[in-house]
Amino acid sequence: MIGSLNHVGIAVPDINQALAFYRDVLGAKDCTEPKVLAPQGVKYAFVNLPSGQVELIEPYGETSPIIRFLEKNPKGGQHHICFEVEDINAAKALMETRGMRVLGEPRIGAHGTLVVFLHPGDAGGVLIELMESHKTHQDSDKAC
């Protein structure tokens, strides 16, 4: 069912500072400019690696689900992991059949494809995002 590990989501208090860390300290060479995904309450940017991605997410708006995470982890930290699936509706149905709590209906994620999240309480304490795979990156504005 699950395909590739698409990205690791990392919550950060300041996305520009985080981008500077990945670019200037870790030496990443391909990062995208921060964009807002208002329905999910995040500002996000991708650090594109030869294989795999880091998704940096900063709270956006007063009801952002990231705010509470950062209250517990003021410096930031690993927030979710994202696996690719071929068909999000089929994946959601299969997960529910197997007793998983799926958080809400499929919605557009930062890559422009449909995503759902699985309840971390059913998944070994890990917030798992499932996303329909995509052929090309949606984010072309480069920050590094």
Add this chain to the structure above:
Amino acid sequence: MIGSLNHVGIAVPDINQALAFYRDVLGAKDCTEPKVLAPQGVKYAFVNLPSGQVELIEPYGETSPIIRFLEKNPKGGQHHICFEVEDINAAKALMETRGMRVLGEPRIGAHGTLVVFLHPGDAGGVLIELMESHKTHQDSDKAC
């Protein structure tokens, strides 16, 4: 400097139960049998995906660094992320030059190549592992 996202490290209280979750619920088709890496105080197994890996780690021994993590996160959770580097000694030196605290000297990791960890307090709250890249997987005993 950093290359591909090699794996996400997930701490688990019971590695066989975690493997069953990735295999039977998420549908992963390529997992390795648990092995012990005594010097690092972990029992580990890999979930190999078409691209990327999940490394499941269970505490091994009374001084395992994972014990405290699981006390705070009894169900388990995301523990570290691992990026590939070409030369671990050059990477360690560069990180120190850039003000990062590197935790100890390079040592053999679960893939059989040298690894170091960066202090999460210098890395946005994320425990980052750097590992020398490798051409083939060391773990061939399959659990799924």
